[in-house]
Amino acid sequence: MSERAESESSETIKLTVAQATIRFLANQWTERDGAQQRLFAGTLGIFGHGNVAGLGQALLQAETDEPGSMPYILSRNEQGAVHTAVAFARAKNRTQTYAVTTSIGPGATNMITGAALATINRIPVLLLPADGFAARHASPLLQELERPDAGDISVNDAFRPVSRYFDRVSRPEQLPAALLGAMRVLTDVAETGAVTVCFPQDVQAEAYDWPRALFTKRVWHLGRPQPEPGLLNRAASMISAARRPVIIAGGGVHYSQAEETLRSFVEQTGIPVGLSQAGKGALLDDHAQCLGAVGSTGTTAANAIARDADLVIGIGTRYSDFTTASRSAFQDPGVRFININVAGLDSIKEAGLPLLADARDTLTALAGLVGDYHVTQEYAATIGRLKTEWDRIVDDAYHPATPTAGLLSQNEVIGMVNEHSDPRDVLVCAAGSMPGDLHKMWRTRDKGGYHVEYGYSCMGYEIAGGLGVRLADPTRDVFVMVGDGSYLMLASELVTAIQEGVKIIAVLVQNHGFASIGSLSESLGSQRFGTRYRRRTGSGRLDGDFLPVDLAANAASLGAEVIRTNTAAEFVTAIEVAKTADHSIVIHAETDPFIDAPDSQSWWDVPVSQVSTLDSTQQAYQAYQDHKKAQRIYLDPHEAKDVN
Missing domain, CATH: 3.40.50.970 (Thiamin diphosphate (ThDP)-binding fold, Pyr/PP domains)
Structure with missing residues (x-):
């Protein structure tokens, strides 16, 4: 031997x-x-x-x-x-x-x-x-x-x-x-x-x-934890007694591969669905029960339903501050919660009934227990009306009646990518103003078509993340939406994508600053301080001319093909070119940072200085105090009676 x-x-x-x-x-x-x-x-x-x-x-x-x-x-x-x-x-x-x-x-x-x-x-x-x-x-x-x-x-x-x-x-x-x-x-x-x-x-x-x-x-x-029968029966009873229920679908729906089960359940019951960032695509946007994003970056439809809901069924959500609008989203005095989640930490949030179990199997079991329960015709009509109204608002944002002269708006850019990409294409984003705008306005047409990292909202995730998504499924084009702030922090994985022959389509939006934090700063009375890419002037402040940064040239220097666009027609043509290409392409567009997305009629808790010599900060603090009045801790009194 x-x-x-x-x-x-x-x-x-x-x-x-x-x-x-x-x-x-x-x-x-x-x-x-x-x-x-x-x-x-x-x-x-x-x-x-x-x-x-x-x-x-x-x-x-x-x-x-x-x-x-x-x-x-x-x-x-x-x-x-x-x-x-x-x-x-x-x-x-x-x-x-x-x-x-x-x-x-x-x-x-x-x-x-x-x-x-x-x-x-x-x-x-x-x-x-x-x-x-x-x-x-x-x-x-x-x-x-x-x-x-x-x-x-x-x-x-x-x-x-x-x-x-x-x-x-x-x-x-x-x-x-x-x-x-x-x-x-x-x-x-x-x-x-x-x-x-x-x-x-x-x-x-x-x-x-x-x-x-x-x-x-x-x-x-990879197991599917099963719900405890007694708690499952209690959840079914709560659903059957609800007059204005709403489902909050989170990322756990995807990880459980429960999208079809959720669709079947809401068609059986008529219960509407609001989506967290991670939950987008759990129910497709064209579905009658899908009200889109919920919370601070949500739709007016989902937030209106959430505001009056008497029962919230959280499925695979960790109830982040954006999802709950910093605990101001649900205003019914007797609102109750059912939490379907594999994580014990999330199952008890908002003092809800904890169903520590797999989303798919739990929904299947609940469907059998609630039988012929269905929301009232009046509630269904309200759901349909609110959904139609929001769809019209998004259409107007995508196609403004009076287009702005000069720069495109970010709303128009999102609309063009949404309408000229294929249904199975994947949208990737993470930080800046775009995640919020995408959350409320992007119409997801495939269960895996929306990939926005918003747990950490990490600047620089976008291009590297787009590479990972494309590696996971080379049959789907990946559109990476990235602002100039995130791009400048971490664009280097463009080189890795080119090295590996992995195609991504990066939509590089340049608005000469941090648009999201700039807008937040203004709303908090801080006048967009330190959020714009400007030269320092003799005053000692960053209030001079725009910096001569050419991000398109930078992307080209990394080996990517770059298409510069200035008009809507040029942008649409660039998408068509990128779709037919077999390599990575960067589409560059300058946008106007002062054109906002439609209002969510919601709130996010960011404290404002209690004292200030600035009028803008004083006014913002008064508005903050007004919003704080709607904030609450959810402690279900009905569950307390059950325990006693």
């Missing part, structure tokens, strides 16, 4: 810690409803001091010895790499993700923002930052944090509060437990998020005899 054959027949195999890690990850799978897929589509990252000779060598070896087992994508920014992985995982309904590896020090800490984003949005991503020497024989290292009060802390400890699971592999023997712990959290439908496993660079390169069983295929089941 040859030495190689004898080695392969043994119960152990000698590999470095890094090589063992990559081989283990390549053999992890998930299963849901009988369908299996690899948990890791590959690894994103940047090599440097700390990981180039460890995980870098292991990825090279995997690519050489087992092509396709763990593909590697060279990113341009570590935060961008995490965003790409998160967007991919969200587009895959959390059944797949990427691992991300970085060097020690700044390469690692660049991922912290991405980790926070993943954990807040409850999206699985595995982070593998390099760490210092476990043996400490060369300390202090280049880029090592030294503390006079502790010798065992590194910059990677900053990941602890923003990770759902954290571990550090300081000895080879610790690796199996660390990796299994990581997989447990990555595949937990309720408690997933960023998982961080740190690897000291000397340990990465250390060899060890591993049991071969560590590298056999392991399938992790």
